[in-house]
Amino acid sequence: MKVLIGASYGPALLNFRKDFIQETVKRGHQVICVSAESGELMEADIRILGASYESVGGSRTGMNLMENLAVFFRYIHVIRKVKPDICFFFMAKPIVFGGSAAILCRVKHIYSFVTGLETVFYTKGIKDFMIRNMLCLFYTFIFHHNEKCFFMNQDDFKSMRKRHLIKKGKEVIVNGSGVNMEHFERIPIPDSPCVCMTARLVQGKGVKEYCSAASSLKKKHPQADFLLVGGLDEHKDAILEEELISYLEDGAVTYCGYADDVRPYLKKCSVFVLPSYHEGNGRSIVEAMAAGRAIVTTNAPGCKETVIEGYNGFLVPVGDSPSLAEKIDLLLQKKELRESMGENSYLLCREKFEVRQINTILLNTMGL
Template sequence: MKVLLISSLAPSLLTFRLDMIKAFQRHGHEVIAIAPEHGQQWEEKFKALGIAYYAVPIARTGMNPLEDLGTFLRMIRIIHKIEPDIVFAYQAKSIVYGCIAAKLTGVNRIYALVAGLGSILHSHRKSSIKTIIVKLILKTQYKLALACCKRVFFQNPDDKQAMSTMNLIREEQPSLIHGSGVNLTIFSEQPLPEQDVFLFVGRLLRDKGICEYMEAAKLVRQQYPQARCLVLGPFDTNPTAIPKHELERFVEEGAIEYMGATDDVRPYLQQCSVLVLPSYHEGTPRCVLEAMATGRPIITTDAPGCRETVVDQMNGFLVPPKDTAAIAEKMIWMIENRERLRWMSQQSLRMVRDKYDVDKVNQVIMDTMQIQPMEAVKYVGGDQRL
């Protein structure tokens, strides 16, 4: 069968969906990908993995209706050309335009993965007229797109319930999975460093809790100046992204060390003793699963997608969202309770192996999508038998 994956970001396919792609290929199916990045380098990267690649401009945060119409029409043309048996889309605009385009071109087996609802749908505070209009448009688009799907995957029960409450999915559609999973061969147990090193990993967005982390780091280093507080991740075009000068202020004050962005987080996880992610909402944070797989305790928020990764006081701590003092308090506790930290690190390993192994997650996805291994055809006496 031809399985088409649609994403708003090509690197995301290679980072978050590669294990799933390989699972499809091991079952004997052809995988095709659509993403916005164009150029020979991307075609070659996907070709090396045995994946046909098509570039379609998708403005992740853009609000130009003419650009979006162009994306939609091009999506229709390419899907019609590919003639896939199955379409799997994730990220907001990929779901909206990919699923509707697939339905219009006659694809029946369409699936979506809602890996977090994003800032607009999660917002409960008083909004501007513009935000209210954007939220209404997004909900309408989601409703139309998800109506095209056989099943919709969610990475946490909060997002599933929210979509259901907003009447955006049918009762029989949702399927809950444990995030994207983590490859336990690539991410394995690493010894804890002797020094107290905290690490934030993620795009530098306010909604990721980067501001609270930096403020907490400042408080921690006032009391324990030997502690290191690292920040790893790229700047972004998202409306909630922080400007460069804001981060540089904390670097100049000595509160944090900015490590830049990377394609391989493992050397930084190896350096740290605790991962801190004070995000306001997630699908299921991949960086947390990767940290758990290396044997790191977690400090994260009691918020959608984050709370599923931590049993409070077992493999780390849950703190209220936007609570700088609580984050700093738990970071200091980790410094002062080294033996307990080591015990927590083992609980992270146990949890990730039991619940978040990528092979287990992908098997649930394939079972739900009814993707079976292609049986070899044997010829016996002129008869074809499976």
């Protein structure tokens, strides 16, 4: 069968769907990957996976009406060109524009993967209200034509059910995108205390809370290192460079910039932190779990699914920097606790988040 996989951000195809693409190809199907990035940037890496690539242009976060209409018509062009049997879209823009194009082009089998609710579902303001309601209209239309819709957590599905966007029975809940535990291997925990956060630098990831907690803890644990790994972002809620500088001005946190490969930082750290306001399913947390690290994250959708309280880490309230600092402090004080929770993280990851388990559910659901 021909399977079209649509994402709004090309590198996400490689970071989050690499194993899925390879497994689909391995099962004897033809895969066409689609995203905003140009063919020059993506084709070589996609070909290595055994798939082909088409660009629909646009941007991951842009709200320009004419640009988005152009993306919609390019999706129509691509779908008519490749004639897929199955379309599989993840991220909001491909679900909306790719899904609408697939319905118009009468693709028989259409699937969506909600990898987390958009920020506008959590924020206030007239503009966000309008965008949220527009998204809801599109989702209602598209999910009606979907055979199944995949969700990373029950909270996101329940939120959409509450808004009457999707019928019960169309959902399939999976434990995130999964992590390749051969690529993200278990790594011995270093003796020296080191805390790490890896994330896109947007407000909703809790960067401010992490830096605030680190500032208070550095006085008590001067020997501890606090790492922040992640690049500046183009999202509307992105942390501006001057904001980041103000968070780092006391020197408590070492900013490491963007990293294509976070494994060297996971190797350095003994505690992993993600104080996010909401996630689909915290991929960076799961990567740290595969490495065997104790976790401190928030009691938020997509984060709380990764931690069993007191077993492999701790959950703290969203936006609560003192509670975050308290739990990090406890782990910094007790090496044996870091080690036992790290061991439990690895075991929990192997049980729930191994990528082959996730891909089997996706592929079997789609009849591939």
